[in-house]
Amino acid sequence: MNLVSEETTHAIELAFAKLRQRSGFTERPSQVQLAMLLSDLIGGGQRGLFEAPTGLGKSLATLIPAVAHAIAGKRIIIATYTNVLAEQYWHKDLPTALSLFEENPSTAFLIGRQRYVCLTALDETDPHVVDVVRARSTLGIESEFRKIVPKSGRELSQLWQKAAAPPVCPARLCPMYDECFYYEARRKAETASIVITNHSVVIQDAIMAQASADGTGPLGKYDFLILDEAHDFLQAATNGLEFELSPPNLSALLGILGRCENALLNLAEMSGEEAAWRRDCASLRTAAENSQRRLSMPPDLLTEPGILAAAPGNLAETEQIKAASTQNGKAFAEGIAQTVGEACATFVSAMERRGLAWRSDLGERARQATDGIRNYSTYIREFGLGCQSVLEPQGVSVSYLGNNRSETKIRRDIIGLAEPLTELLWNRVPYAALSATMVLDGSFDFFKNASGARPDFEEVLPTPFDFATQAAVYLPKAGAIPDPSVARQQGSEPAYYRALARELGEIIEACEGRTLALFHSRKEMEGVFSMMMVPEDFPILMQPKFGAGNVGERFRDDPATSLFALRSFWTGFDAPGETLSCVALVRVPFEVPVEPPQIARAAYMRLQGQDPFREFTLANTKMLMRQGAGRLIRTTEDVGIIALLDPRLRTKRYGAEILDNLPSGMRTFDDIADAVGWIHR
């Protein structure tokens, strides 16, 4: 049933008519099609999944119906995975969409609080900069801060670290509350007709809404949710629902405890309970500090990593979970979780008891002070509950002890998202989830099964690109590159790296640079890089060890350059134009299930009668191969080659399945010179 008023439909049509008159506009029928489908869903309060390919003009296809329905009285949330895309929506696409309408609805932008500058913290760190930020910031977020503050490099990063909003603060009782960027953004986001935000905020909002008496969170009550970059929503949900007990998190707990202690010290002195109050604080501090010390020691036998507990009960009983459990580490980890959990609970109940007594004895002053620490006490209580969830995981989840060379952490991860997401979101609000890569083997089942989403409507929009003429596939001849899994088993990796280096060298020379080589492991990338021999005219950049550095920009700026990169470049990296002529997917990126959450997920899938390799590992791999290949063609003008260097694509059964999920119609070559010649024909 179409519940969209004629007026709203007319407003959307008019907006597209105006857009067509703008210079540089390219007609894309699938853009209008998507806008109209979204409009129907918003009007009918229904749920939908969309594969909306790159180049379709997805942002405006989303915003135009959202603005039209917001004018008609709906509240709509638009969330992306990355803050970069959220900022692009806010600064570029939303103003364009608004300019196409006579009347404009109220709008707001909200991302995670730690991406906002805290004026109080900045004032304590560098008071001279506060006025610069006040005068020149509009959103008060990190990207803006880095542009306007007259510092650079390390000095700027250090200042940002100190000035970023803390995870909890006195909020209303902060002297700078009225001008606080974060709380100003929260106030606007609670009522604005259109809110641009990110996936994490949507998850946090849903958790807070579930826990609140009136069923609303920071985003207020809204009518429709649009999730862009929806393929990454599962990761955001996993991150939002995890709990970690680690040295940095215990440091945050200790910082908040210190602020609580100071905030109530005056009341304790006035009521003659200073020593008792200090004792309350000292108990939690001792528990947290001791645990922090123990987790910071280099791992030994006592801290052997592995699974601590799993839920549901039949999952905990599986052979896979038992085999991955830690016996030595269990007492160590559970002792810490129990000590910190109990200390948090005891502290919060003592603080509440004292707070009530002080309020009745000391009146208004006590009310203000205890109200001021309410956010802190909520944080400490939730930290304690998190510790409890390590001991007794709920739903479909696993708790485990993990470590690296220098420290140990205790975590609880949700491995079955379908149930919590259904409760938190899907049953609560109508939605549309969109992405350029949502479909696998011709269906949305992978996303639906993993997320629990049960849409009323699904649609794959046609791509505006002509892959048959814009792109070609290069698959080296059989035997040109060894099988990587055989090379690993036989310890003949150097020969494998040498073959890859030879192939990549030929590709880079044939494409005159312009090659993005995507690797699955740093060891492999560095091994191949060290063997590369290409003319100096075609320099090769390699992604640095931590983060991405500026290699992406350098690659975009210089067409003769090639780039060797890892996971973060498989998705979301955009290099349109002649600077990118070849994407080389070096190896099929299978995830080997060695980490406790991966082992637990595989065991849980087997219990459900599913095949974890086919339905999770292979499915994820196909999706990643689609995303990696998707880096090549970003505009209708782009041309180029997808080089697939893993010989298993020819020899294994799954190879054909992976190839079937790449864009259809591309010609395949086994000689790179032929592929380049054909592309530039």
Ligand code: SF4
């Ligand atoms: S309200 Fe909180 S985040 Fe905002 S300025 Fe004050 S302390 Fe910082």
